Amino acid sequence: MEHLDILRQLERLNFEGKAEAFVESKFLTPLLECLGYETHRDYEVIRHGDESSSFKLRHPPVERGAEKVKSYSPDYVPTIRKKMFWIVEAKSPRHVKYPFNDRFLVQGLQYCVHPEIQAKYLLITNGEHSAVYDAHGSVFLDKEFYEPILKFRNNEICEKWSEIYNLLSVETLRTKIEADLKSMYNKLAQSSLDKSYPRRLLHTIGTDARHNEEAIEEHLRSLYSQQFQSEIAFRDEHFNSLSRGNLLALMNSPEVWGKSPSYYYVDRALSDGFTERDVFNTLYHDFDRQPIFRRIQSWIGIVHLYRRAKDNGVKEELKTAFRANRDGALPLIVQVDCVNLRLAYKLALITFHDPLSERLRVTLSSAPEIVRFVRPPTAVSEIHFAVTESHRESFPPLLHLTDHELEALLQKQEKIEASIEPIFKETRAKVPMGDWPLTGYEYYGLGGHHYAFKNILRNLKVDEELG
Numbered sequence: 139m140e141h142l143d144i145l146r147q148l149e150r151l152n153f154e155g156k157a158e159a160f161v162e163s164k165f166l167t168p169l170l171e172c173l174g175y176e177t178h179r180d181y182e183v184i185r186h187g188d189e190s191s192s193f194k195l196r197h198p199p200v201e202r203g204a205e206k207v208k209s210y211s212p213d214y215v216p217t218i219r220k221k222m223f224w225i226v227e228a229k230s231p232r233h234v235k236y237p238f239n240d241r242f243l244v245q246g247l248q249y250c251v252h253p254e255i256q257a258k259y260l261l262i263t264n265g266e267h268s269a270v271y272d273a274h275g276s277v278f279l280d281k282e283f284y285e286p287i288l289k290f291r292n293n294e295i296c297e298k299w300s301e302i303y304n305l306l307s308v309e310t311l312r313t314k315i316e317a318d319l320k321s322m323y324n325k326l327a328q329s330s331l332d333k334s335y336p337r338r339l340l341h342t343i344g345t346d347a348r349h350n351e352e353a354i355e356e357h358l359r360s361l362y363s364q365q366f367q368s369e370i371a372f373r374d375e376h377f378n379s380l381s382r383g384n385l386l387a388l389m390n391s392p393e394v395w396g397k398s399p400s401y402y403y404v405d406r407a408l409s410d411g412f413t414e415r416d417v418f419n420t421l422y423h424d425f426d427r428q429p430i431f432r433r434i435q436s437w438i439g440i441v442h443l444y445r446r447a448k449d450n451g452v453k454e455e456l457k458t459a460f461r462a463n464r465d466g467a468l469p470l471i472v473q474v475d476c477v478n479l480r481l482a483y484k485l486a487l488i489t490f491h492d493p494l495s496e497r498l499r500v501t502l503s504s505a506p507e508i509v510r511f512v513r514p515p516t517a518v519s520e521i522h523f524a525v526t527e528s529h530r531e532s533f534p535p536l537l538h539l540t541d542h543e544l545e546a547l548l549q550k551q552e553k554i555e556a557s558i559e560p561i562f563k564e565t566r567a568k569v570p571m572g573d574w575p576l577t578g579y580e581y582y583g584l585g586g587h588h589y590a591f592k593n594i595l596r597n598l599k600v601d602e603e604l605g
Contacts, residue, residue, distance in 0.1 A: 141171075141172040142296070144168050144171075144172055145172060145295050145296050145299060146296065147168070148165060148168060148169065148292055148295050149292055149293050149294075149295055149296060151164055151165060151265065151292055153165075153231040153264065153265040153266040153292070154231070155231075155232055156230070156231050156232060156265065157230050157232060158228050158229060158230040160231075160265070161228045161229070161230070161231065161263065161264060161265040162213070162214075162228050164265075165263070165265040165292065166214060166226060166228055166263065166265075169295075170183055170214070170216060172303075173216070173302075173303065173306055173307040173308065174307050174308035174309060174506065175216045175217075175308060177308075177506075177508075178508055180218065180219050180361070180508070181216070181217065181218060181308050182217055183214055183215065183216050183217070184214070184215040184217060185213070185214055186211045186212065186213045186214070187211070212225040212226065212227060212246075212249045212255070213225075213226055213227050213228045214226035214227075214228065215255065215257070216306075216308075218308050218311065219357070222255050222256065222257045223257055223258055223259065223311055223315070224257050224258060224259035224260065224261060224270075224306060224311075225246065225249050225250060225255065225257045225259075225260055225261070226261045226262075226263065227242065227245070227246050227249075227260065227261070227262045227263075228263060228264075228265075229242070229262065229263065229264040230264065231264040231265050231266050234264050235264070235267075236264065236266070236267035236269070237269075238262050238267075238269060240284065242262055243260070243262070243271060243283065243284060246260035246262060246271065246273070247260065247271075247273050247283065250273035250274070251273060251274075257273065258272065258273060258274045258275070258315060258318075259271065259272060259273065259287075259305070259306070260273050261306070265292060266291060266292055267289070267290075267291055267292075268289065268290055268291075268292070269286035269288070269289040270286055270287055270288040270289070270305060270306070271283055271284075271285075271286050271287065272287045274318075275287070275318060287305075288301055288302065288305055290302065308506070308507075309506055309507060323339065323340075323343070326339060327339055358511055358512060361508070361512045362512055362513060365512060365513060366395070366513075370395065370396040373394070373396065374396065374397065377397070377399060377402040378402065380399075380402070380406075381406075382403060382406050382407055382410065385399045385400075385402050385403040385406060386399075386403060386420075389403065389431075389432050389435035389436065389439070390429065390431055390432050390435075390530055391431055391435075391526070391530075392431050392434075392526060393431075393434050393435060393438060393590070398435055398438050398439075399435065400421070400435045400436060400438045400439030400442065401438065401439065401442050403417075403421075403439060404417055404421075404439050404442050404443050404446065405446075407420070408446065413449075414443060414446075414447045414448070414449045414452040415449065415451075415452050415455075417439075417443055418440060418443060418452055418455065418456065421436040421439045421440050421443070422436065422440055422459060425459075425463075426469040426471075426472075427469075427471060427537065428472070429472070429475050429530075429533040430468075430472055430475050430476050430479065430582060430583065430588065431530075433472060434588075434590050434591075434594075437463070437590070437591055437594055438594055438598075440456055440459060440460075441460075441594055441595060441598050441600055442598070443456065444456040444457075444460075444600060445598065445600070457603070457604060460595060460600065460601075460604055461604055463591055464591055464592050464595055464601070464604070465587065465591075465592065466587040466588045466589060466590070466591045466592055467586060467587055468583055468586055468587060468588055470541055470544045470545065470548065471536050471537070471539075471544055472583065473548055473583055473586050474536055474544050474547055474548050474551070475532070475533050475536065475583070476582045476583025476584075476588065477548060477551040477552055477555060477583060478529070478532050478551060479525070479529050479532075479579050479582050479583075480555060480579060480580055480581075480582055480583070480584075481551055481554060481555050481558075482525050482528070482529060482532075483521070483522070483525045483579040483580060484555065484558055484559075484562040484580060485558065486521045486524065486525055487518070487521055487562065487565055487566070488558065488561055488562055488565050490517070490521055491517045491518070491521065491565055491568075491569065492517075492565075494517040494520055494521065495516075495517040498514075498515060498516065498517060498520070502514055502515075516573040517569075517573070518569055518573045519573070522579070525579065562580075566580075
């Protein structure tokens with residue numbers, strides 16, 4: 139179990155003489171986190187007294203005729219995408235003993251059936267003893283509300299964790315509710331003498347399926363965007379904290395979404411007092427001997443430098459560099475670097491795609507929904523990452539080869555690449571398009587050219603000034 143250490147700590151808690159605050163902080167908060175709540179904004183827990191609480195219950199249905207106006211708030215309401223399926227009432231172990239008094243159950247039922255909440259389950263706990271009651275089951279399925287559907291002591295929480303998790307966790311809570319919905323459907327369907335009614339009933343309760351699918355899809359796009367923007371913001375903060383040397387080292391990695399390390403290097407060097415010519419020379423002096431990842435990063439850096447430059451002499455030198463390289467023609471050593479990258483990628487895909495896909499399928503089947511449906515890992519992305527990490531070590535040895543040796547190596551690698559191309563295409567055809575990374579290593583350096591250089595000039599609006 140992923141949270142076994144936390145659960146064992148809960149088993150060792152001593153509640154003798156403790157107040158409700160102890161139950162909330164030491165027992166409930168870690169328990170809810172183990173169940174998957176408060177791990178993401180979609181799974182927030184609303185607490186009694188929170189400013190963000192969207193409900194202030196007044197006139198519970200069972201007291202509608204009461205003259206006295208009361209304000210009600212459950213202690214905890216765990217939510218899944220803002221939907222409330224169960225509530226928690228925490229009690230002081232010093233004052234509230236198990237079995238719990240019926241008045242606590244009545245109060246909990248008021249919360250559960252209130253129109254602003256409509257929760258199915260009620261959990262009452264004093265830490266040492268916990269009991270879950272099915273509020274809606276008692277209303278709709280003729281179940282006995284005063285008998286808990288699950289009860290456990292804190293010292294047996296590991297033993298009963300499977301039951302607790304399956305009933306209340308963000309990942310599995312829907313399972314029992316689905317079974318109860320089926321029972322409700324059967325009850326309603328068999329109340330009719332019209333044999334066509336069960337089919338009509340299914341159609342009636344399923345008419346919103348398309349609307350709900352679209353709402354879920356829209357929310358997934360929102361989560362994807364939020365995660366993506368969060369990663370960019372985190373990377374921005376990280377890059378801003380790095381030294382020039384560390385930023386230069388990161389330029390040996392592939393370009394990234396958002397601002398690349400070379401952007402930050404240029405800005406940092408200029409703010410540290412380096413001249414525009416100093417920065418240009420650092421990025422460009424060995425341009426024809428840089429591996430493909432570094433070469434692209436340096437190109438991004440000098441394009442950014444051009445947009446910032448005030449020295450007209452440096453700007454003219456930058457334009458000369460752009461005109462000399464904008465067609466993407468690669469020096470021999472970089473062509474070898476690219477064919478090595480393409481070959482490593484294609485061989486890895488052929489060898490590892492199918493077994494890795496199966497392993498990921500098994501792993502993801504039990505992974506949280508936030509992992510399964512929002513940017514889940516794929517075999518291609520895992521292979522892409524592994525090839526990226528290993529490829530960096532392949533370039534330094536090339537620096538010691540003569541042009542004749544590089545040419546011979548290029549021809550040898552291209553022959554191997556051509557021999558595996560049919561099986562690579564066969565493997566590639568099996569991969570869903572959505573699984574492919576945006577940086578396609580199979581195209582790097584084909585025909586001795588690379589597309590990125592012209593694209594970067596165009597995307598950063600510099601090509602228009604080159605004539």
